[in-house]
Amino acid sequence: MKFSPYLMKFTIFDRLLMGYIAIMVLVFAQGFYTVWNLRQSHHLIQAIDTVDGTAIRLSERLIEDLFSQFAFGEKYLLSGDADYLNRFETLTEDTLRRMEDLEKLAGPRGPSNVSNVSGLYDRYVTLFHEEAELVRRHAVYSRESHDRRKEIITDGLSGQLKQIIQDFKSLRNEKIATSGQILHKVYNFTFGMAGFIILIGALVSIYNTRSINGPILILKHKTREISEGNFDVRAVVRSPPEIAELDHDFTRMCERLKELEDMKSNFVSHVSHELRTPLTVIKEASSMLLEDIFRNHHRKRHELSSIIHEECDRLIMAVNRILDLSRMEAKMMPFDFTECDVKTLIQKCVSKMSPLMERKNIDVEVRVSETLPFAAMDPHQIEQVMENLLGNALKYTPDNGLISVRGELLEKDPDYMKISVSDNGAGIAGKDLKKIFDKFHRIDNGRGTIRGTGLGLAIVKHIIDSHGGKIWAESIEGKGSTFYFTLPVHSSS
Ligand SMILES: Nc1ncnc2c1ncn2[C@@H]1O[C@H](COP(=O)(O)OP(=O)(O)OP(=O)(O)O)[C@@H](O)[C@H]1O
Ligand SMILES: [Mg+2]
Structure with missing residues (x-):
């Protein structure tokens, strides 16, 4: 019919x-x-x-x-x-x-x-x-x-x-x-x-x-195809508005599932790369030490030991990120709120990163308002946020670049403070700006050599959400990016 x-x-x-x-x-x-x-x-x-x-x-x-x-x-x-x-x-x-x-x-x-x-x-x-x-x-x-x-x-x-x-x-x-x-x-x-x-x-x-039944049968077949792992979407031909709406949502669900599926396989390749590279380096360096090749070169032996140490740190960090994110998603991450001076916290994070920045000859400019009040936060978690944002700025900005950190009260709503981390690096395309906060989402635009799990910003977003703040990014591709986040001055908890 x-x-x-x-x-x-x-x-x-x-x-x-x-x-x-x-x-x-x-x-x-x-x-x-x-x-x-x-x-x-x-x-x-x-x-x-x-x-x-x-x-x-x-x-x-x-x-x-x-x-x-x-x-x-x-x-x-x-x-x-x-x-x-x-x-x-x-x-x-x-x-x-x-x-x-x-x-x-x-x-x-x-x-x-x-x-x-x-x-x-x-x-x-x-x-x-x-x-x-x-x-x-x-x-x-x-x-x-x-x-x-x-x-x-x-x-x-x-x-x-x-x-x-x-x-x-x-x-x-x-x-x-x-x-x-x-x-x-x-x-x-x-x-x-x-x-x-x-x-x-x-x-x-x-x-x-x-x-009514015809389009429902098509949807039923689609569901079966999805359960068999085929996320390719096919529109239902002509249906009443309610079913057309259902089909539209269903198609969006398929697209989302496909995205998640892609993310999962990306994650496996990123994580395996993240784990395999340090493991290979550790294996090579430890073999050299075992074979006693540099028996008489104390400096070389020391270098090999530091490489093993650094790569172990990298491994631990990657595993910790995965664990942190799963705990945050399961709402099992404990937050320890205390009154904190944000200015000191920012200075501390910048100092921690400065050796790495010096290595790339990147200038850091910190401008935090003197009047910024103390705020209730989990300092350890907010440090993690700053380290992730500064780490990204460092990672995605070429040598001789500029990173600036700013902190001030929000003009529109002084109950919130706004902190931003800007760089003049690679920048992010407009279509990717929202997606970068999704877990495992990494932008592959020929920067294949830059390592990462794609979890940093997802963790940052979880932390800021738990503090009752907001996070977003603005960017011009090729010119640089700015990441903003807000925190309530008075704790919501
Ligand atoms: N400052 C930045 N400039 C340009 N691109 C950025 C910047 N910060 C993040 N991105 C893009 O957003 C993606 C997601 O960032 P995120 O910090 O979540 O992951 P990552 O840095 O790739 O890995 P990880 O932080 O887990 O080691 C990055 O892969 C990168 O493409
Ligand atoms: Mg990162």
């Missing part, structure tokens, strides 16, 4: 939300359609009872009532009994009311002959009243002709009412059929829509799962 680059911009949350919203909209549309149609069907069923059923019952009742009313009328005409007339009149009122109700129920779209019925009925009642008047006045009239006219009207009325009943029954059947059709439509639509929603849900889930 190919993932569109446009869709890949959306986060996992957005995708899930959009998927659920689409499904919810479909479910809502289906529900709305079903409810709408069921309501229509419900109205139809209600109308069957309240309109058609009532009209049919009303019409049947009218037929019954008309015949009993007409019977009362006939009895009155024969007997002249006013009681029959009263019953006739009462029933007339009831019948007129029922006909009015029937007309309302039929409405403009109902059976058209409803209005004919009341017309016929009016004619019958008028005819009856005319005849009743003749009977009351004992007038002579043709009863037969009256009876015939009444019979025609009565037949018409009963025929019309029967037709009305038939029409309402047809309307009722039509409504039942329409309601059945609606229910059938709803049934089909519900099933179709449910299938469609399940299909859409499945497609959305498959798409989301695959677009």
Whole structure:
């Protein structure tokens, strides 16, 4: 399955939300359609009872009532009994009311002959009243002709009412059929829509799962490759932002691991070089002494002994650095803080190094502010910092160079003092300035002959951090470097 680059911009949350919203909209549309149609069907069923059923019952009742009313009328005409007339009149009122109700129920779209019925009925009642008047006045009239006219009207009325009943029954059947059709439509639509929603849900889930799972699988393979020691990084092709971020961090982790791996192999080669050179020198010098080649040259024998001594010192120093750094990293290095005069400490370190500087004819300039207060520090460790920085300045500055040491209170924050060691030596490229404080990081720019483990500045950084200060370097390649560090005037501990 190919993932569109446009869709890949959306986060996992957005995708899930959009998927659920689409499904919810479909479910809502289906529900709305079903409810709408069921309501229509419900109205139809209600109308069957309240309109058609009532009209049919009303019409049947009218037929019954008309015949009993007409019977009362006939009895009155024969007997002249006013009681029959009263019953006739009462029933007339009831019948007129029922006909009015029937007309309302039929409405403009109902059976058209409803209005004919009341017309016929009016004619019958008028005819009856005319005849009743003749009977009351004992007038002579043709009863037969009256009876015939009444019979025609009565037949018409009963025929019309029967037709009305038939029409309402047809309307009722039509409504039942329409309601059945609606229910059938709803049934089909519900099933179709449910299938469609399940299909859409499945497609959305498959798409989301695959677009999330795919990049995760690639990351899983990458992790396996890393565990097998292959740190070469490969970007995940198109992934949601969260995974792209994870991949970015993962790639950075790979790069860092690769750097560490390189550092490790550099370290092994540096350290083995650092150890092998003095060991070879010691071996050679001691062999010469053992073979007694310079038996009669006291000065030469002394020189050989001093070389062995110096190289032993170098070895001890290299091993001590490695041990110091591991103790500092494990936070097991004890610090012994005491109030100290930094100026004296700096002078002491410079004096210690001056024979080496004289050997390279390097001038040292020390300018430490007179007002520099005493500070709480571990003097032994700060001496180590100064010796490392001065040692580096000496190491990376050619003969006849200049080293200057400065000490003053920080202008911006007088709670701190700033000490700097500058030289006019080889300098450091901008891209290496931050990395030189990493352990084992040495810059190889053709200065292969300069020996070192690449641990000095890493140890210095640990010490300054433990004192609550900061360390950084500024440099112009080929012109020289300046290393700065700050120390709090009042101990933070
Ligand atoms: N004053 C300086 N001028 C130029 N480059 C420097 C200077 N100080 C440090 N560097 C560069 O920084 C790197 C790291 O210095 P660091 O003191 O940690 O190690 P090192 O001097 O090589 O070895 P070590 O100090 O352990 O004997 C050096 O290899 C060097 O390339
Ligand atoms: Mg060094």
